[in-house]
Amino acid sequence: MPRFRWRVTRSARSPFSVRPGPAGTAPRLISSLNWKPTIPVNWQKPLCFLADCCANWLNTNCLESDLMTLFPAMLDLQDRLCLVVGGGTVACRKLQSLLAAGARVRLVAPDCRRPPVQGEFEWLRRCWRPEDLSPDVLLVVVATDNPQVNREIAETARRMNILVNAAAVGTRGNLQFPAVRRRGRLTLAVGTEGGSPALAGLVADLALQRFGPEWEFVAELVAALRRSALTAASGREYNQSFLRLLLDGGLAEMVARGRWNDVDQLLQTVCGGNCSLAALGLERPDGNP
Known part of the structure; x- marks a missing residue:
């Protein structure tokens, strides 16, 4: 051969x-x-x-x-220090996203065109200095209007093993922010490997239309099923095949239409006789018992 x-x-x-x-x-x-x-x-x-x-x-x-060129992952930024360099529209938008994720954010920029309306952050009203990349910085957003400064920040951060999100074209980074849409704990993230953030946003909007508001409750329900041991009563393993039985049984449609008795009946059929919204500790969105 x-x-x-x-x-x-x-x-x-x-x-x-x-x-x-x-x-x-x-x-x-x-x-x-x-x-x-x-x-x-x-x-x-x-x-x-x-x-x-x-x-x-x-x-x-x-x-x-x-071949996967970028590895998709979700970061826990709670109380982690993130640096944003630049005060333009893109920088301020990403600053707001980092604040929403619970990060401690330090902004380095002489001015900020659109300051975040929510959240507290540290603002150093000056140009960037190399010492701003301290060892406790987890990631840096590079978004100044000076290409040479952007490259200098990105190269310094990479040498220090700091994640780099390069908002400016032509600056090499190793972290990209996808377009994100949420339904409660259900997070939809779409990326184009930096090819077209606008396209990623459009696709994310289309995906959000596919998964309506009812999916917020569906996500809470299946998370409660995973935490519980109720699935063991039916001898079923908690996996995608198990979840497909619920979804193919019309779970999302039942939730959207408020057919809670049907939801309980479906849970009992798939998971066992003792399984119900009440047994899972979930309250009906309509407030009824």
């Missing part, structure tokens, strides 16, 4: 995949629409495909664009 060599020659945002060829030959870029590779027996995953980055690397349609 011939050996195969793989080489990623395009950005992970490329619409092309890389076709393997025998060792010693150059890889060929083939459109993902025109090529259907066959995985050889005992084929080993190439090093460029990381197990946690490409969820379908064994799929013959796995593209170079399937």
Whole structure:
């Protein structure tokens, strides 16, 4: 069996995949629409495909664009120091988002065009200094109107292993803020790897329309189910298959229409006879027992 060599020659945002060829030959870029590779027996995953980055690397349609270039995560910023450098509209908007997340925010800017209407923060009314990046800073938002200053801040922060969100085009960062929409504890986050924040916002708005206000209660309900041991009574494991039984049974629609007796009946059918909103410690949004 011939050996195969793989080489990623395009950005992970490329619409092309890389076709393997025998060792010693150059890889060929083939459109993902025109090529259907066959995985050889005992084929080993190439090093460029990381197990946690490409969820379908064994799929013959796995593209170079399937490679994850940014790892999506949620940070607990409660009482963590975050630095915002710049006083423009973008900087002030991100400052407000950090305050909403419970962070301790330090703003470094001679002025601020749109100061946050809620939350307290430290404001150093001056230009940036290298000592502003103290060891207790978790992340920095770089958003001045000076490209050279932006690059200097970002490079200094990266050397100190501080997360960098670069709002200005042309400044290299390692942290991006997605477009976020919320329904209670249900958080919808959409990103385009910095390609188009406006598109991310539009898609997030569309997603929010799909998940109406009833999903706030649905999220609380399934969280209560996870905390409880009531699912064990029915012999069902708490997982996606279990949740699908509830959703396919019309849970979200029942909540939207206020059909609470039907919700209790569905819970008893799926989870067991002792399961109900009252047993989970949940109050009906209409205030009735």
